[in-house]
Amino acid sequence: MNWHSIRAFAERCDAFGIAVPEPIVRGLHLADVAEKHAATPSGRLLDLSDHELCDRVTEISIRIHDRDGVGAYRGMAPGVRVVSDALRKEVIIDTVPMLEAIILELQPRFDDAIAPLVDAAQRFGISYSTTSDAVIDQDDDTITAFRAAKKSWLAVQPIASFRILMSTAFGLEPTGGLSKDFSVLFAAGDNWGQGGKFYLEGKTQSHLDWFALAVGGVRLNGIGDVHTKIQERRARPIASTVEPATELLFPEDPSFGPLPSYPR
Structure with missing residues (x-):
């Protein structure tokens, strides 16, 4: 359950001429927006206004800051990671019924x-x-x-x-x-x-x-x-090695909360 497999699913939909579910279309777009937002801005400085230059300093400072030299905590990476994970979960939950x-x-x-x-x-x-x-x-x-x-x-x-x-x-x-x-x-x-x-x-x-x-x-x-x-x-009595029946369709991922159950 990662963005790579979700993108692969969207590509398969296209290959079969099937409309990609809207939650996936929107989710992939927002995931790309989050990634691009984390990029360090660059470009010519002499043409910037005083206010624009100050904004550039702030944006660069945020993005190159790290904690104890750990790359995973560099700049906006923690925020992007949290948003990306939450977004992916929403995409999955909204797409499953489709x-x-x-x-x-x-x-x-x-x-x-x-x-x-x-x-x-x-x-x-x-x-x-x-x-x-x-x-x-x-x-x-x-x-x-x-x-x-x-x-x-x-x-x-x-x-x-x-x-x-x-x-x-x-x-x-x-x-x-x-x-x-x-x-x-x-x-x-x-x-x-x-x-x-x-x-x-x-x-x-x-x-x-x-x-x-x-x-x-x-x-x-x-x-x-x-x-x-x-x-x-x-439910068969002879299936002694089979797990007991549960109400959920498939095992839950605790970080997701309850996934959709079928039939509804």
């Missing part, structure tokens, strides 16, 4: 991109470990499905990465940041995990085994969908 609409807009694109892979997994039994050598002697339909699935895998990655970024950029990780397995974001049913069953370390852009997921069905899940899936699994 994410559902963005996910809804992406769902048809996701469905179209993943459809050939789902067909290959469900009808032809093609998996992540299936090789071209394994299908070369199969019928034409199987070979066609295998080739289409490879293209589908690549086509779905940008959408999946964008959906994952929504979770990481706004503090909505389904496992509270304890796992990189984001399969719950894309599972149509109960075919998701947190222990790495659908996770391929470093193998794909989104680190997911789409074939394994596709067998049980895939869907681009909204925040409320993910909340429901996690709460339902937590």
